Amino acid sequence: MTDQQQNSSGGFSKTTNFKWLAVGFALFILIGFVMPLPVSMSEKAASVFSGLSADDVAVKATHIQIIIALLAACTIFFATEAIPMPAVALLIGLVQLFFGITAPSHIVSTYAHDAVWFIAGSLAIGATLVKYGLDKRIGMLVMKMSGSKTRMIVVGLLLGTAIPSAFINEASIAPMYVPIALALYTLTNKTIPAPNLGKLLMMSIAVGCMIGAPMSPSGGARNAIMIGFLSNIGVEVSFFQWMSMGVFYTFAMSILMSFILPMVFKPEVSDLSDAVSTLKSDLEKHGKMNAKQYLVAGIMLLVVFMWITDKSVTKSLLGFSLGLGGVAISGAVLYMLLGLTSWKDYEENVSWGVIILYAGAISLGTVFRSSGAAGWLADSIINVLAPLGIDSGIPLILLVVAIGASLTNLMSAGATVAVIGPVVLDMAQSSGTNPLLVGVALAIATSLAFWLVIGTPASSIVYAAGMLDAKDFIRLAMFAWPIALAAMVAMVSLYWAGILRIPVFLE
Numbered sequence: 049m050t051d052q053q054q055n056s057s058g059g060f061s062k063t064t065n066f067k068w069l070a071v072g073f074a075l076f077i078l079i080g081f082v083m084p085l086p087v088s089m090s091e092k093a094a095s096v097f098s099g100l101s102a103d104d105v106a107v108k109a110t111h112i113q114i115i116i117a118l119l120a121a122c123t124i125f126f127a128t129e130a131i132p133m134p135a136v137a138l139l140i141g142l143v144q145l146f147f148g149i150t151a152p153s154h155i156v157s158t159y160a161h162d163a164v165w166f167i168a169g170s171l172a173i174g175a176t177l178v179k180y181g182l183d184k185r186i187g188m189l190v191m192k193m194s195g196s197k198t199r200m201i202v203v204g205l206l207l208g209t210a211i212p213s214a215f216i217n218e219a220s221i222a223p224m225y226v227p228i229a230l231a232l233y234t235l236t237n238k239t240i241p242a243p244n245l246g247k248l249l250m251m252s253i254a255v256g257c258m259i260g261a262p263m264s265p266s267g268g269a270r271n272a273i274m275i276g277f278l279s280n281i282g283v284e285v286s287f288f289q290w291m292s293m294g295v296f297y298t299f300a301m302s303i304l305m306s307f308i309l310p311m312v313f314k315p316e317v318s319d320l321s322d323a324v325s326t327l328k329s330d331l332e333k334h335g336k337m338n339a340k341q342y343l344v345a346g347i348m349l350l351v352v353f354m355w356i357t358d359k360s361v362t363k364s365l366l367g368f369s370l371g372l373g374g375v376a377i378s379g380a381v382l383y384m385l386l387g388l389t390s391w392k393d394y395e396e397n398v399s400w401g402v403i404i405l406y407a408g409a410i411s412l413g414t415v416f417r418s419s420g421a422a423g424w425l426a427d428s429i430i431n432v433l434a435p436l437g438i439d440s441g442i443p444l445i446l447l448v449v450a451i452g453a454s455l456t457n458l459m460s461a462g463a464t465v466a467v468i469g470p471v472v473l474d475m476a477q478s479s480g481t482n483p484l485l486v487g488v489a490l491a492i493a494t495s496l497a498f499w500l501v502i503g504t505p506a507s508s509i510v511y512a513a514g515m516l517d518a519k520d521f522i523r524l525a526m527f528a529w530p531i532a533l534a535a536m537v538a539m540v541s542l543y544w545a546g547i548l549r550i551p552v553f554l555e
Contacts, residue, residue, distance in 0.1 A: 068130035072121040080117030089113055089424055096420040108420065110377050111149045115421035119467060122412065126463035133402040137408020144415055158411040162373035163276035167269045168403050169376025173348060174216040175397035176380075176389045180344045186212055186339065191228060191328060196321040198245070200230070203306045205252040209506075210260030210298055214267040214291075215352060218257035222506035225253045226513050228327065233515065235323035240316055246515035248313040251524060255309065255498075257506035258538060259301040259532075262492040263294040265372055266355065269406045270461040274491040275372065276410050277469045280417060287355035287372060292489050293550075296543045297495075300535045308531065314522050326419050344388055351379035409466030416470040426474035440479035441552050442541055445489050449470045449536050451531070452493030464540035480553050496532045498525035 093109035100108065118140065125136045139158065144150035150158060186208065194204030207223060229249035236242050256456050257347045261267035265287055267273055275285050281424065337345075354362060354375045363369045383389045416422045433439040438447050451472075469490060476486040497504050499510045501518050510516060544550050 051123070055504045062129055062132060064132075065128065065130045067403060068124060068128040071128075072124040072130055075124060076117045076121040078117075079120050080114045083113075085109060085113055088428065092420050092424040092427070096423065111147070111419050112421045112424055114143070114147050115416055115419045116147065116425065118412070119416065119421070122463075123467055126467065132401070134404040134408075137411070139406045140408045140412045140415075144411075148416060149419060155411075158414045159407040161407075161410050161414075162279070162371040163272040163410060164403060164407045165371070165373025166265070166272045166275075166376050167373075167406050168398070169378075169380045170216075170266050170272075171372060171398045171402065172380035172394050173351060173376065173383070175394065176344055176383050177216060177348060179389060179393060179397070180341050182341060182345055182348075185341070186224065190225075191324065194324075196319055196324045198248075198315050198318050198320055199310060200307065201320060201324075202248065202252045202309055203302070204247065205229070206259075206302045206305055206309075208254040209253055209256030210302055213257045213260030214263035214294075214298070215348075216266075218261060218268075218504065218506045222253055222257050222306050222509040226250070226510060227544075229253060229510075230513060231327050232320055232323045235318060235326055236320055241320075242316040243318060245315040246315045247520055248309055248315050250510040250513055250515050251313060251520070252305075252309055253503065254507045254510045255305050256302075257522075258495050258497065258504055259298050259305065262495045263291060263297075263298040265290045266354075266376075267294075268461060268491075269402060270465040270494050271491050272372070273406055273409050273413070273462060273465045274469055274487045277413050277473055278483060278487050280414065281473060281477065281483060283487070284359075285484065285488070286359040288357075288359075290488065291356070292548065293544060294359070294492060296539045297492055297535060300539070301532060304531055304535065305528065308527050309524070312527060313520075328420075340388060343386065344383070347379055347382055347386075347388075351375060354378070389403070406462055406466075409462055412466055413470045417474070422470040422474045423478070426478055429471070430475055430478055439475075440481050442480050442545065443480060444475065445485050445540050445552075446537060448475075448486055448490050449493040449533065449540070452490045453496040453533060453536075456494040456497045457499045461497065464494045465491055482551055482554055485540065485544060485550060485552060489536070492539075493536060498528045498532070 089112045090106070090109045093105050093112060097105055097108050100378060120134060122140065125131055126133075131139075140157050141150075144158070145152060145155055158368065190204045190208030193382075194201045194208075209218075209221050209225055229246075229252075233246040233249055236245060262271070265271045265285070270292070274535065275290075278285055327369075354370070355372060358369045358371070358375060362375075380394070384391065413422075430439045433444075433447070452464055455468065469487065472486050472490055473483050475481075476483040497507070499522060501507055501516075501521055507521065511521075545552055
């Protein structure tokens, strides 16, 4: 599942589900306090904190057990939305405080990371683009370029949603295309009953948003979280480097889905000339862009340029890089300085719950690693996988892909990365596998949320239009999910290791 914004309230509008809250807390108590402390945890604590006394090492081993228990409870809370998602994020810090795992003076630092700034700035920039109607302008441009053939319109919707979703949250992208798809369906349906056409157009929007988000770091908070985790272990990822790795999946899936979607939802008509003509004349009523819209678009392009060149141009000019977060916040502040938006706009149109949620996810990843819990869990998994020959290299990367692609259909993409990200990165380091490949592969794999209506905000948005049934998602997923996995196998083994020549093993 992918990350939600203000346009799709989801878990942010829900209250406590006491049944699942009880299950989560019961699991926390069972793992953290009832089960005997494994000898391997004591051994891990002794190796990580070798300079401490025996008593202090025993306390650290207990902390590992509590963090593992916290991970289990958070998995339940993330998967079932037992409590509001931001509450889970804050609970992560409270557990660290109440059990003495992190000192009060240090707890805020576990929530603070460049990735949090990046998320906040990206959401603010996206809100400003929507405020000035640039989302509708993008939709108009796509319709002009797509022509009137049904298959080309599907391609246009896929690329028209995928490319913007790499830079703006998909919860802002999907709503701008739904009215266009509805209009095409309604105008056609007046003369020829076309239920499959409606399904095809709506699914094209949802899938486009899904496959576009992995292409760049700004395509979803899960990407920023992974960048944060990689940074914590000394692996820096530039905006351009991520894009060079993610572009294969986005465009490969765009091509594949342009064939799969019309096959699964075979449209009743192959040409929509009349509907397209009527729609274009209606869209042209918006007139030409004004000066403020050009300025907003120009600043957005500047931000993207600075993201791409932060490690090169910016660093050469300033002597240091601003980081993805610094660039994103600069863009958001520049909009205010130029009078294009106000703080009240940000208060009302930026989902602060999303920011808190992912700050909490980063805190969980930080303490998971620093406590030794991630290392212990990674070692345990590697011991199981070693006899199967999938504990390192490309087999390990593909295993991580399969795990991420499965879990993302049960919990949000950001939660999936937060829960297993530190573990798989430790597995990579322990086995000598390149953590960059493991981390980026996991983040991209969490976009494979094809199975359920609630899989992504975009899926929920197109479902709400009334032309899709829940079974339509399952019907598509039976073809799309395994094909997406195959695309990821090709991406890892041929594109990353072959064309980009990224080393699979560290020296």
